[in-house]
Amino acid sequence: MWDVLLTDCQAATMTTGGSSYGLIPDAAIAIEGERIAWVGTARDLPRADAHETRRLDQALVTPALIDCHTHLVFGGDRAAEWELRLGGASYEDIAAKGGGILSTVRATRAASEEELAQSAARRARVLAGQGVSTVEIKSGYGLDMVNECKMLRAAAVAGKSANIRVVRTFLGAHIVPPEYQNDRGAYIDLVCNEMIPAMARERLADAVDVFCDTIAFTTAEAGRIFAAAAASGLPVKLHADQLSDQAGALLAGKYRALSADHLEYVSEKGIAAMAAAGTVAVLLPCAWYFLGGGKNPPVAALRKAGVPIAIATDCNPGTAPVLSPLTALNMACTSFGLTPEEALTGMTRNAAAALGLQAKTGTIEAGKSADLAVWNVSSPAELAYWIGAPLLRDRYYRGRSMGMV
C-alpha cells in the first residue's frame, strides 16, 4: 500500500521527450516513504490503495524548485552601498575601495555561527515558502579557515531548520582577503593546500567555486584551484564571464565543471567548451537586474549549442538581495528571453544537473525523491507570469507535506 496518493491534479513532470512541460493533465502521483513510487494519468493507476489520498482540485504539481546558486549565509547588508551605486558609483569602484564583497566579509567574520545560521534559516524559510526544496549555499564571506568553516556549518543548520536540502559549495576564492592584498599567491596556496583538502576531509562542501573576474581571480588562478579541487575529489563550478570575458567558460569546460554561472560576456569558444563538457549554464537575471541591466547573456547561442540552462536567484547582499525564485523566473523570460518552459526547466531539471543531483531530484519520476510543489495556478506558464503572488499551496520535501497553505 502506498503512503500517499495525490489525485485530481495536473502534473508538470519536467521530463523530456513528451508533451510540453512533461504535462499530464489528469495526473496521479504515488509516494512511498521519501520517494515517488508512481506517476501517470489517473486512469492508468495500477492500484488506488494508499494510507492517505489527497485530492488537489486540479492544482498544478511540479518538481519542488531548486535554487542552484545562492550566497544565503552572510552578515550585515549592503543597502548603503546600493545607495552609492544609485548615485553613480560602479560595483567595481566600490570593490576597489574595500567595499563590496569585502564589507560583507567584515560583517560575516564578526557574526557568530549561531547568528549566521539563524539569519540564513530565515532566508531559507522564505525560499521554502515559495516552493524550494533544494538550495545551494556558497561560503566566500569568511576567507580564512575558521570563518569559511563557520559559514558552511551555519548553512547546514539553516537547511535543517527550514526543512530544505542544502548543497554546500566552498567559495574561498571569492575575492582576495584584506590580509593577503599584497600576496595573493600565498592566499591561493592556502586555498589549494589547506582549505580545499580540509573541506573534503570534513565533508563541509560538495563542490568548489571560484569568482573569476577582474575584481577577483584570474583564469590561471582559478585553474590552480580547480586542479586542487580535482585532487581532493570535489567537483567544480565557476562564477564566469560576468563583468568581462575572462575565458572563464573555457576553463569550466576544461575541468568539466558542473556549471558556469552568470555568463553575460561568455564567448562562442566558451559556449562550445561548455557544450562539449556538459557544463550547465546558470543564468542569474536578478543580479543582472540589480547591477543595472548591462549586457545580456547570449541565450540564443547557448540554446543553439545545446547547453542546458538553469536559473537561480543568486541571493546575496551585494548584487541580488532576492528571495523570490518565481521573480527570477519572470526576469529570465522578460529580460533574457527564455520561454516560461525553459525558465521552469532551469529551476527544476537543469538546476538539479547544475548541482550533480539529476538522479535524485528535479523531475517528477518514479524513484526520485518526492520533492514536489503544489501551486494554485491553472497552467505552468503562470509560475513565471505572476510577480509577487502567493501561488504556493503545499510543498513536499522527501515525501513529507510541509503544509505551507
Ligand code: NIG
Ligand atoms: O554571484 N559575483 C560574485 N559573487 C556574487 C556577488 C557577491 C557580492 O557582491 O557579495 C554574485 O553576484
Ligand code: FE
Ligand atoms: Fe554568486
